[in-house]
Amino acid sequence: MVERIAKVGTALLGAGLAGALMLVSACSGEADKAAPAAATPGTVDGVAITNARLVLNAVKANPAAVYFDLSYSGEKGLSIRKADVEGAGMSMMHDYVEYDYKMQMTDALPVALTKGTTVSFKPGGLHVMAMEPSPDWAPGGKVKVTLTMSGGATHSFDAEIMAAGSER
Ligand SMILES: [Cu+2]
Numbered sequence: 001m002v003e004r005i006a007k008v009g010t011a012l013l014g015a016g017l018a019g020a021l022m023l024v025s026a027c028s029g030e031a032d033k034a035a036p037a038a039a040t041p042g043t044v045d046g047v048a049i050t051n052a053r054l055v056l057n058a059v060k061a062n063p064a065a066v067y068f069d070l071s072y073s074g075e076k077g078l079s080i081r082k083a084d085v086e087g088a089g090m091s092m093m094h095d096y097v098e099y100d101y102k103m104q105m106t107d108a109l110p111v112a113l114t115k116g117t118t119v120s121f122k123p124g125g126l127h128v129m130a131m132e133p134s135p136d137w138a139p140g141g142k143v144k145v146t147l148t149m150s151g152g153a154t155h156s157f158d159a160e161i162m163a164a165g166s167e168r
Contacts, residue, residue, distance in 0.1 A: 042146070044155040046074025046115070052159040054085065054130065054143050055166065064088070064137065066128035066145055066159050067121045072113040079110040079150045085159075086144040089132025096124055110150065139163040 052068035066085055072078070085091045093108040108126055111119060121127050128145065137143060141161040148154050 042154055042156040044074070044078070044147075044149055044153050046072050046076075047113075047147075047155045048073070049155075049157045052145065052157055053162050054137070054145075054159045055162045056133070056137060056139070056164045058164040060135070061133070064130045064133045065123070066130060066143075067123065068145075068157070068159065069120045070113075070118065072117045073115060074113070075115060078113045078153075080113065080147050081110050081150055082148040083128040084146045084148070085128060085130040086146070087134030087137065088130035091131065092129045093126070094129050095126050113149075137161050139166070 048071045050069045050071075052066070054064050054066045056064050064085075066083070080093070083091055083093050093111075094105050095108040096103045097106050098104075099106075103124070111126065113119075119126065134143075139161055142158045143161055144156055145159050146154050146156040
């Protein structure tokens with residue numbers, strides 16, 4: 001709650017600064033009418049994430065996995081190039097493919113998003129692997145996950161931390 005109030009305060013301060021800057025540009029006669037609706041920093045228009053969770057490994061130092069459902073309603077074609085989990089030493093996007101009659105884990109290809117795409121990162125399929133998990137992660141907590149799109153835009157969301165072996 002306190003954090004939320006602090007954020008609102010910062011936003012108000014930011015709006016004040018933006019207002020001041022706008023006055024300056026108005027004086028120079030450069031009204032910026034072409035600017036599109038400003039996107040919220042850390043979000044990509046049209047990306048909606050649900051059911052985000054990080055499942056800890058039974059062996060504490062082993063990688064944890066992040067799963068979530070994504071739906072995309074934006075007009076612009078995008079692809080997810082990379083995923084980062086705050087607090088992990090390193091994060092990777094993985095997938096499972098059948099090779100030599102066995103399902104094997106590999107690096108995931110960029111995930112293409114066009115209007116109407118829904119994609120699930122789920123056990124046995126696409127997932128984000130969080131190597132060198134933070135010792136602070138505990139069930140019930142939250143962790144920030146950031147997806148980076150082609151072109152560099154980022155979309156961040158919270159994943160709920162779940163105990164090893166819990167419902168995935
Ligand atoms: Cu993996």
